Amino acid sequence: MQSIKTVPIICGIISILMVAGVLIPGAWAQTQTPPADQEKLALVGSDLGLPGKLGQELAKAPAGKQNGQIDPQAPRGAFGIPGAPQVNYLLAIVWATWVGWIFSTVGAFGGVMAGVGHMTIYGLGDFTRSFKQTAPGLNKTLTDSIRTSNQFLVGLSSVLSVINYLKMRRISWPLGLALGAGSIVGAFTVASITGGRVSFSQYQGWFGLFVLVVGGVLVYETTPRGQASKKAARAAAQAFEKSVKEKADTSVQGVQVSAWGLTRTSLSFFGMEFEFNPIWAFVGGVIIAAISAFIGVGGGFLYVPYLTSIVGLPMYVVAGTSALAVFASMVTSITTYVKVAGAGMDWVLIGVQLIGVFVGSMIGPRTQKHIPDIWLKRLFIVLALYVGLGYFSKGFFGQAWVPM
Amino acid sequence: MIAFVQTILDRFLCGLYALTGVAVLDYLLGTLIIGIVVVLIGELTAGLVLRINRQHLDDLDTRIAAARRLSTQALETGDRQAYRAINKEANDLFGRLFFNGFGLSAAALWPAFFALDSLQRHFAEAGLSVTLGGYRINYVLLFLVCYLVAKFLLARSKRLLTAAMLTAQAKIPNQPINQSTFSC
16 A cells, blocks of 8 residues: 555656746756847747737747748748748658557557657757747747647547447446546646746656656566566466466456445455545546646556556456546646647648558557567667657757767 | 648538538538548548458457456455456556557547648638637537537447348348358
């Protein structure tokens, strides 16, 4: 039980640090002070037909043809902004195919790769960063657009899953309500507090740190110790399998709620009682959704281990309920970023990437048989450490420590 | 290529949004028809992905069902250690199934974003919106509502069609199945 309490507390501290780092001026080495001669530059002065906050911030940007300026006559690029990178849609499909392949083979980390695509591959990161000094408002609005685009890509994973699990009645409502409410609170709070306030450098730095942590976990999983733990789990599972006779799957009986309570709710599953504290499920939902909304990822890979390994609930209950939590968190953070922070969306870019993702998801299962899991993980470790270190250093220290 | 698709879509939209001559009605009806087209295209591509990935998805389903059965048995026998070990094993499998679901979602939803782009270019910039009970409904929300209505209508029609076909089949007197039944 102790571990159940300490993990959310540690994650909570990280979340508070993230929010504090964003809100407290001067918390980072790179403070945003506009150059002295900025006032002399003429501003764009018009929203150039772009809707919402994006148009408002664009009007405040200096007009010109240099970096950090907007040339209203330039051809329109990403998000409809004149002079923004013209995303090569063929490249976007190819990259998204890679994202879909990662999703379907590794079973996670597609969100990280989607983020890398938006920031680096399509060139949106450098374009956004160029406004750091000249138009900080535009820099922050575009940052919100990038993380919302990430969330669109990864959060969609939950849509069909939720529908299917609802049909199968495999969502535990007390757990779903507690976790879902926590997810909504976490996603809304972080999106409304940090929306329009996070500079691209800050976002990139945190994203890099997050990827480094994920890479670290994967490194552990491939070490002899991590492998031993997995082998032990596999051996235990196999030993148990041998010891029992084959019998019909009676788990279709479903989950029954035997007792409701604010601090203790009991689920009856196959005659076994499971207790969980809805407050801790709520807290877990708040923290995981807060981190996911801030970084712009789905969070499914955090919900599932939290519920199975830490809270100790059966997979039968966890699968559908975590999909519901991802869905609630995604819808909340996207609508908050779009509505409160006025993030603009490039719908065609998302549509094009979805085509790539479903193509990748068809290729993945066919290549999976030929590549051992451990090599897939090693491949991702190299990428995660490289990208993580690069983004972390570029975001927080202004210079990438690895070529990028 | 994308510009070509956008031009085609724009021509289609121009026709759709001039069906009755009443601006608001055209806006609602046009968006609903777009919702239906988007759902149909999405169903087709999702069906394709499902067909291609069927074996893989079935395999994952079978392995997850086995893990679930085992964890249930571990619970039944009170073996908490085995239960946790099986859950740990199932995490990886579930991750794969979850993200294969993502491929299906992407296949079903991609046309929606092209539709949203067209609507944004035509209606967001023009500021056209519908007001309901004092609330302004923008093009995204209206499209979402129309998409859900279209999805519901198509699911309902599919169910009715299936039921009608079954009823029709039931009315046909039973015929002995022989080789000639299937021959051309």
